[in-house]
Amino acid sequence: MTLDITAIRTRFPALKSGIAFFDGPGGTQTPTPVIEAVAEALAAPLSNRGAVTQGERNADAIVGDARRAMGDLLGVPAEGVVFGRSATQLTYDLARTLARGWGPGDEVVVTRLDHDANIRPWVQAAESAGATVRWADFDPATGEIEPEDIAAVTGDRTRLIALTAASNLLGTRPDTAAVARLAHDRGAHLHLDGVHFAAHALTDLEALGADTFTCSPYKFLGPHLGVLAARPELLHTLHPDKLLPATDRVPERFEHGTLPYELLAGTTAAVDFLAGLAGPGEGGRRARLAASYTALEEREDSLRRRIEEELAAHAAVRVHSRAARRTPTLLVTFDGRDAADAYRFLATRGVAAPAGSFYALEASRHLGLGDGGGLRVGLAPYTGEEDVDRLLDGVRAFLNGKG
Incomplete structure (x- = not known):
């Protein structure tokens, strides 16, 4: 096609x-449909989420639609989709949360291939916890990073491996599934930066092997915000800082303050636009994507x-x-x-x-x-x-x- x-x-x-x-x-x-979706969300009645007024219902519907759309794009249930201001902000939030379980003697692996947004949050979180940072290098002649390069700096005390799914500088797409097996064999968490990847390849968290994954809709025709995706059952085990009156439901417990409803409406429109690039097609949105x-x-x-x-x-x-x-x-x-x-x-x-x-x-x-x-x-x-x-x-x- x-x-x-x-x-x-x-x-x-x-x-x-x-x-x-x-x-x-x-x-x-x-694209025009995304622009129109943002404008239409702002032009309609809109308020904080709820079930009483039209504005409340509109906001609630927008959030639900956006979670389902991003779930289809990333291959996760809607309950595994978290929205935030940016992928960087979400990575910092996740790093602080995971680091509560780290201490002296624990190790965190980062790579020199990555965008700094998938390096510095982990380095700083490890330093705060007293954990050790280990660096994996890539081959500058080819731009490749091999699973063996990462294996060389992992061990029994490795708690997390942070890796790009696709380098924003070189385009390199590492073998994340092999790195995931390595991480999980050691009981470590694998976080993938998918900001560049999601714009060019259909994401499937299970196939990639990611425990958590971040991306940004504005890299794939949508508005400026960030997305964190994970299995809902994993999110249930994490307890980030939050305001006392804020809900403890998943995924809402990870979303601080009021969501940008108009940007979420644009995100849904962007996913639908991507799903229609090859024509109307058959099957559900995931199949068309x-x-x-x-x-x-x-x-x-x-x-x-x-x-x-x-x-x-x-x-x-x-x-x-x-x-x-x-x-x-x-x-x-x-x-x-x-x-x-x-x-x-x-x-x-x-x-x-x-x-x-x-x-x-x-x-x-x-x-x-x-x-x-x-x-x-x-x-x-x-x-x-x-x-x-x-x-x-x-x-x-x-x-x-x-x-």
Whole structure:
């Protein structure tokens, strides 16, 4: 099944700007149905959740719909979906909660491949508990991190392994199922950062092996908020700090304050939009999501290969994204030229491909790129062949000294 990219692109008002967007890993553009869902939620009666007034009922329905939508997207029951301000905030909250069971002699494993949001919360929580932090490195030549690399720094006192499901800097997709077996054999918790992964592959927590998983709807066409997913039975064993009058129900016990109902309405719309990318399809939403992601991965991989092959043909270009399994995300640098200059040059030509380390500071340093990183090229469902033409033309012009 193929995607009708022309029809898909008509649903994104931001594309009328004429910009070719390759900054999807930092946040995608928003389709009309998501924008309308946010506006409609705010225009209708809305108040705190309840069952008496229309505003209360609307709020309650919005939350329930969003939990079911994200449950379908991530392969978990609706009761296993927690909403928060951001994936970073949710990870900090989870780290503080889990760390109550840690102490001196316990160990926490983090990797240099990860975004700092899946490193620093665990490092700081371990330090507060008196636990030891162990670091797993990746191969800078390939961008790969192997289960053996993580196994080398785990032991009987390992309490948690934190790993990215897909690197936001390089696109690398580790073998999380193998790491999960390693973690669970040692009685450890596996937390996966799925912020970049969920935008490009259909998530199944059981298949990935994750105990907990975070993602952000604004990376897959939705509004700015964060999601934590887990088995409901696991959430029942965790007791975060909360206000005394706040409910102790799961998953509500993890959600502090009033939820952003309008953003949750937009989240449901984003999941439904993704489910319809490959056409109306058959079966429930999960089945339609599977069809859409299959078609999306095929198309994005084709575009990625085209970009990668052309960039790699330039002697002055270094492509750092080389893992066997990866998202359609490329990190490149230029011999004798600053990636930030390429970013600015491309912007003058209406091409958005940013440069930096994108909070994957440990990864950038391990690659020998320091804090500056490189130029990141990321694809999204609305990326067209003409966008790729403009990107490649712009890079050629930059290399030819026109920038």
